[in-house]
Structure formats: C-alpha cells, structure tokens
Amino acid sequence: MKTTRRVTQFGFLALTLVGVFVLRGNAERWCPFGGVEALYAYLDEGNMLCSLAVSNFSMLAAVVLLAVILRRAFCAYACPIGTISEWIGRAASRLGIRARTIPAATDAVLRKIKYGVLAIILYFTWSLSELEFRAADPCFALISRHGEDITFWAYVVSALIVIGSLVTTIPFCRWLCPLAAVLHPFSRFGLTRIRRAPDACTGCQRCSAACPTAIPVHALKEVTAARCMSCFNCLNACGGTKRDALLWGPIRPRAVQWPPAIAVLVLLVVIGGAAAWASFVPFPSFTHVAPDRPDQPPTTAFAELKFDGLTCRGRATLLAYFLERDDEFTVNGYLKLEAWPAPTAASVRVTFDPTASSKDAVIAALSEPYFDRVADTWRVPPFRNMLEEN
Amino acid sequence: MKVRHASLILSIAVATVAPFAVLAGGTSSAAEFFARGQSLLRSGDFAGALADFAAAARSEPDNETFRQEHALLRRIVDLRESMATLDDGKKWQAAALALRSYYVDHALLEEVLLIDQQAHARLANAESAARLADTQIKLGRDDDAVRTLSGLTAKDQTLQTRVLLGIAFAHTGRIVEARSLADGVPVADAGPGLLYDLARLHALLKNHTVAIGLLTRCFESTRPSRLAAFKDYAKSDKDLSGIAALPEFASALATASKVKESDCSSGTSCGKCPSRDKCAGKSDTKPKSGTGKP
Numbered sequence: 013m014k015t016t017r018r019v020t021q022f023g024f025l026a027l028t029l030v031g032v033f034v035l036r037g038n039a040e041r042w043c044p045f046g047g048v049e050a051l052y053a054y055l056d057e058g059n060m061l062c063s064l065a066v067s068n069f070s071m072l073a074a075v076v077l078l079a080v081i082l083r084r085a086f087c088a089y090a091c092p093i094g095t096i097s098e099w100i101g102r103a104a105s106r107l108g109i110r111a112r113t114i115p116a117a118t119d120a121v122l123r124k125i126k127y128g129v130l131a132i133i134l135y136f137t138w139s140l141s142e143l144e145f146r147a148a149d150p151c152f153a154l155i156s157r158h159g160e161d162i163t164f165w166a167y168v169v170s171a172l173i174v175i176g177s178l179v180t181t182i183p184f185c186r187w188l189c190p191l192a193a194v195l196h197p198f199s200r201f202g203l204t205r206i207r208r209a210p211d212a213c214t215g216c217q218r219c220s221a222a223c224p225t226a227i228p229v230h231a232l233k234e235v236t237a238a239r240c241m242s243c244f245n246c247l248n249a250c251g252g253t254k255r256d257a258l259l260w261g262p263i264r265p266r267a268v269q270w271p272p273a274i275a276v277l278v279l280l281v282v283i284g285g286a287a288a289w290a291s292f293v294p295f296p297s298f299t300h301v302a303p304d305r306p307d308q309p310p311t312t313a314f315a316e317l318k319f320d321g322l323t324c325r326g327r328a329t330l331l332a333y334f335l336e337r338d339d340e341f342t343v344n345g346y347l348k349l350e351a352w353p354a355p356t357a358a359s360v361r362v363t364f365d366p367t368a369s370s371k372d373a374v375i376a377a378l379s380e381p382y383f384d385r386v387a388d389t390w391r392v393p394p395f396r397n398m399l400e401e402n
Numbered sequence: 403m404k405v406r407h408a409s410l411i412l413s414i415a416v417a418t419v420a421p422f423a424v425l426a427g428g429t430s431s432a433a434e435f436f437a438r439g440q441s442l443l444r445s446g447d448f449a450g451a452l453a454d455f456a457a458a459a460r461s462e463p464d465n466e467t468f469r470q471e472h473a474l475l476r477r478i479v480d481l482r483e484s485m486a487t488l489d490d491g492k493k494w495q496a497a498a499l500a501l502r503s504y505y506v507d508h509a510l511l512e513e514v515l516l517i518d519q520q521a522h523a524r525l526a527n528a529e530s531a532a533r534l535a536d537t538q539i540k541l542g543r544d545d546d547a548v549r550t551l552s553g554l555t556a557k558d559q560t561l562q563t564r565v566l567l568g569i570a571f572a573h574t575g576r577i578v579e580a581r582s583l584a585d586g587v588p589v590a591d592a593g594p595g596l597l598y599d600l601a602r603l604h605a606l607l608k609n610h611t612v613a614i615g616l617l618t619r620c621f622e623s624t625r626p627s628r629l630a631a632f633k634d635y636a637k638s639d640k641d642l643s644g645i646a647a648l649p650e651f652a653s654a655l656a657t658a659s660k661v662k663e664s665d666c667s668s669g670t671s672c673g674k675c676p677s678r679d680k681c682a683g684k685s686d687t688k689p690k691s692g693t694g695k696p
Binding site for chain 1: 463469470473474477496499500503
C-alpha cells in the first residue's frame with residue numbers, strides 16, 4: 013500500500029507540474045480551495061473570482077465527497093503541497109535530520125490555527141471579492157509560474173513550509189491548511205474507519221509513531237479523529253499478530269474489512285469524475301447581462317469567440333464594458349456575455365439580437381483599436397481574437 | 403567508440419540548439435518586418451507598412467507591440483480610406499482628429515500637415531489655423547505659417563494664434579514684429595500650451611529670464627501624468643536651444659506639477675461617465691499640437 017500511495021502522490025504531483033510548466037495551463041482552476049474562496053461571490057453575483065473557474069467547485073465537491081468517504085484522503089494522496097512537504101520530511105530523515113515530536117497538548121493547540129487561517133481568508137476574500145491572500149499562497153507560488161500577482165511573501169511562506177517540513181512532519185497540512193479546516197467536519201463523520209483489534213494488538217505503538225497527524229492509534233478502538241488522512245501508514249507499520257491488529261472498512265457493518273487499495277480507486281474515480289464533469293459541462297466563470305437589456309427578442313444569436321488576454325474576472329468585466337460602449341463600435345443588440353477566462357485562448361460567448369447587430373460588430377467592439385477623444389490618444393483593447401488569426 | 407560518442411554528443415547539441423535557433427530566426431525576421439514597416443510608414447507608404455506589420459505580428463504572435471501596431475495601422479488605413487466618403491461634417495472632424503493624433507504620435511508630420519490643411523480649409527477658424535500654423539512651423543515652413551495666421555480676421559485671432567505668429571516671425575528674422583506680438587500677452591489664466599509657446603517665443607527673442615519663468619509656470623500647470631513627456635519634449639525643442647544650457651533651465655525641468663490629475667478613467671468613451679460634464683471643454687482635452695507636444 014505504501015508503494016501504491018507514493019505512486020498516486022507522484023502521479024498527481026507530476027500531473028500538476030506537467031500541466032503548469034509543460035502545457036502551461038491554469039492549474040489554479042483545479043484547486044478545491046479556490047471553490048471555497050469563490051463560493052460567496054458566485055452565489056452573490058454569479059461570477060468567479062480572479063482566474064478561478066467553475067471547475068474549482070467541482071473539485072471542491074469531489075474533495076468534500078472524498079472526505080465523507082475516505083476522510084482527508086485528498087491530503088495524503090493528491091495534494092501537491094502535502095506530497096512535497098511529506099517527501100521533504102522523508103528526505104530529511106534519510107539525511108539524518110530527525111523529525112521533532114510535538115507534545116500532544118501543543119499539537120492540539122497548533123491544530124486549531126487552521127480554523128483561524130480559514131476564517132481570516134474567508135472574511136477578507138468574501139467581503140472584498142478578491143483573492144486577497146493569493147499573493148502569499150504557497151500553492152500559487154508552485155502553480156503560477158511566477159505569475160503577475162505573486163509576491164515575495166508567497167516564497168517566504170513556501171520556504172517556511174520547506175523548513176518546517178525538515179524538522180517536523182507535514183506542519184502546514186496539520187496546523188495551517190485552510191482546506192483541511194473545511195474538510196474536518198465532513199471527515200469527522202467519514203463513512204470509513206481504521207479499527208484496532210485489541211486481541212491482536214501487541215501495544216507496540218508503532219502505529220501511533222507512524223501517524224503523520226499524531227493520532228494515538230494504539231490507544232483507540234476506532235480512529236474517528238477528523239485529521240485522519242487514510243494514508244494507512246499505521247496499517248503498514250502495525251506489528252500486531254499476523255499484522256491484522258489494524259483493519260480498515262466501512263462504519264457499518266463493523267466486521268467488514270476492505271483492502272486499502274480501494275481507497276486509491278475511489279479517489280481516482282471521484283477526482284477523475286469531477287474533472288471530466290467540469291470539462292464536459294463547462295458553466296461560464298463570468299456572466300454579464302446587459303443592464304438596459306431590451307425585452308427578449310424573438311430570435312437571438314451567439315458569437316462564440318476565443319480571445320487571448322482574457323485572463324481573469326477583471327478582464328472579463330472590461331470585456332463587458334467594451335460590449336456596452338456607446339461609440340462607433342456600439343453593439344446595439346447586446347444581451348449577454350458568458351466568459352471562461354484562461355491564461356490563453358479564453359472562450360467567450362456573446363448573445364445578441366441578430367436584427368440589431370452581428371458577430372462582426374461584436375468582434376469589432378472587443379478587438380478593434382479606437383480613438384479616445386478625452387485622452388486624445390488611440391487605445392488598443394487587450395484582447396486578441398484568436399479565431400480571426402487562424 | 404569515440405566517434406560514436408562524438409556524433410551522439412553532436413546530435414544532442416544540434417537537437418538542443420536547433421529549436422532556439424529557429425525561434426531566434428523567427429524573432430529576428432519579425433523584428434526586421436516591423437522595422438521595415440516603420441520605415442515605410444515614415445515614408446508615407448501605409449499599405450506597405452501594414453503588410454510588414456501584419457507579417458511581424460504573424461511571425462511573433464505573442465509580441466504585444468507588433469500586434470497592437472498592426473491592429474492600429476489597419477484601423478488607420480480603413481479610416482483614411484473612409485475619409486473621402488464622409489459627408490457628415492462632425493464625423494469628418496472626429497475622424498480627422500483621430501488620424502491627426504496617430505500621425506503626431508508616429509511623427510508623420512507631412513500627414514499632419516495634410517490633415518491640418520484639409521481641416522483648415524473646411525473650418526477656417528482660429529483653432530484650425532493654430533494647428534496648421536504650428537505644424538508648418540515645425541516643418542520649417544514659417545512663411546506659410548505667417549500666411550495662415552495672417553489670413554485670420556481680427557475677431558478670429560486668439561492669444562495662441564498671436565504667439566504662434568510671433569514664433570513664425572522670429573524664425574524668419576522679423577524680430578521687431580515678433581517682439582511686438584510677445585509683449586503684453588496676458589498669462590494670468592493661460593493654460594500650459596499657451597505658456598509653453600510663449601516661452602518658446604521669448605527664448606527665440608533671447609528674453610531668457612521670461613522664457614524660463616513661463617516654462618516653469620507651464621510645468622506647474624501640467625497634469626502629473628503628462629509632465630515627464632512634456633519635459634522630454636522641451637529638452638529637444640530647437641526653439642528652446644538658447645536657454646537649454648542655462649542652469650535655470652535645469653531648475654525649470656525639475657519643477658513639479660501643481661495641478662491634480664484628471665479624474666478621467668480613460669475608458670472606451672465618456673458617454674456613461676458621471677464626470678463627463680467636468681471634462682467637457684477642458685484645455686487638456688484638446689488634440690495634440692502638430693509638434694508632438696504633449
């Protein structure tokens with residue numbers, strides 16, 4: 013099982029790195045915590061924050077579903093930050109740097125910090141409708157390719173995680189991760205459990221020593237702690253009779269035991285399903301309806317376009333502004349804009365009244381240079397019409 | 403064995419370097435297209451420049467400058483073609499202002515002159531005369547500028563036309579006439595444009611202290627966002643060459659703006675702007691002068 017988990021971790025980390033650095037994709041749109049951050053804005057105004065997409069919600073749903081089934085398995089198998097942090101700790105151990113054991117009472121206090129982190133992030137993000145902490149986000153430091161919003165602080169936080177991981181086991185995941193705080197209520201009532209068979213247990217405490225989240229497995233009949241990541245380190249370390257002192261299975265019936273490999277299968281199906289759903293049912297990340305929209309015309313037409321330079325919600329707002337202009341490029345029959353901001357070739361769908369306007373008029377409004385009489389200067393919209401160039 | 407190793411290393415080296423060489427080649431040809439396009443544009447060959455800008459933008463699609471200059475020139479070419487069929491006077495004027503702005507930005511002074519001549523032929527007012535004369539002065543056609551400005555009736559003359567006429571006189575050696583125009587120009591409510599031109603005139607008349615004082619006031623009344631460009635322009639203005647070496651000129655260049663930045667959001671249009679009324683008629687919304695002065 014140890015190998016299976018490591019292969020899974022490697023797979024997700026490799027997928028992330030290839031997606032970011034080779035395919036140069038927008039990995040941020042797959043971050044489940046992005047779904048938490050954008051939730052309020054989406055419910056309030058129907059738009060995602062910054063360059064987040066509705067796929068963030070599908071990933072959040074997947075991770076919550078996983079928490080309900082497999083506790084915090086996402087953290088142990090799929091999260092790149094968790095993987096890097098864990099591997100750094102393992103490398104440090106091989107180099108002879110011993111991980112410090114934090115006293116249980118201190119650990120209990122430190123574990124509460126993540127709720128404060130979550131509360132602060134959500135307060136500012138939801139009230140200001142901006143990803144206020146993105147500039148210091150270690151995950152953004154990893155996936156943004158040193159993007160325009162990144163600051164020195166993101167690397168400072170990343171460096172602290174690296175240093176922390178050298179001296180103790182996955183400190184960020186245990187104490188600071190806001191996504192972990194979101195998952196805990198679901199994980200606490202997770203549908204699978206690790207159980208200890210007292211008859212077979214020798215009391216060697218290897219299970220507790222192996223637990224990355226410091227759960228005293230040897231003293232429990234059943235691991236109900238929300239921080240259990242279903243990593244099965246305890247099962248692997250178990251020194252009980254025939255190594256069956258620890259079992260993993262559903263909460264009911266208690267006697268049923270499952271092979272741990274099922275966890276990986278469930279994880280892949282749930283995350284893969286969420287990714288597929290987000291890809292095949294793409295809800296727009298940004299929607300704008302013309303404020304002085306006329307009564308719904310008998311027929312409507314769509315302009316399906318691809319634009320470079322439409323990277324975030326701010327740019328999508330600018331796009332809507334261009335569609336509402338009242339100069340020579342006015343789009344008279346403009347009704348609705350739906351956009352999927354992306355680093356390159358962002359999709360745009362403009363609904364308009366074909367009796368009042370045309371697709372060419374929409375394209376001209378969004379991409380043609382225009383003369384700004386107030387500033388006495390020519391301006392070129394930041395959007396490049398990809399379809400026209402092809 | 404050694405030969406095999408050597409050929410393997412050579413193959414790897416070629417495979418590594420080749421893509422960069424191809425990329426570098428693409429970049430170089432794009433830059434060459436763009437440079438040739440700029441050269442054609444300067445010579446007035448708009449169609450040729452457009453073709454080269456298009457080639458540059460195609461060769462290097464991620465280059466924002468190439469893309470923007472191509473899109474802009476394509477629009478300018480369309481606008482130039484549409485001018486001939488524009489019957490509506492207001493539309494013609496708007497198009498002329500837009501074209502003029504492009505020509506000024508790209509230092510196409512002959513094109514500026516052409517559009518100023520057409521505009522003055524249509525409008526024949528102080529504003530169109532001042533623009534045309536300013537361009538003529540810049541092109542060294544001071545006699546033409548004198549004729550343009552002298553053609554205005556007394557009631558059409560403004561402080562701006564008077565100062566420009568003074569500059570044209572100073573350039574053609576008619577110092578006495580130039581001095582009489584320079585004296586007594588009221589500057590209490592003058593905007594930065596008039597202050598600057600008056601500073602030019604006084605510099606040409608060797609009234610260095612007055613010129614420096616006017617220049618300082620000009621910079622003080624210029625919006626912060628335009629100040630740096632204005633100062634750069636002043637540094638290379640031949641009319642100010644007589645004072646450029648003075649330490650007071652350097653002090654004038656260090657002058658800070660004393661006016662607030664415009665509230666203009668610089669959006670697509672002022673149609674929906676709540677500050678629209680405040681902007682209308684402001685001196686800094688006037689088109690650029692033919693000299694390229696900000």
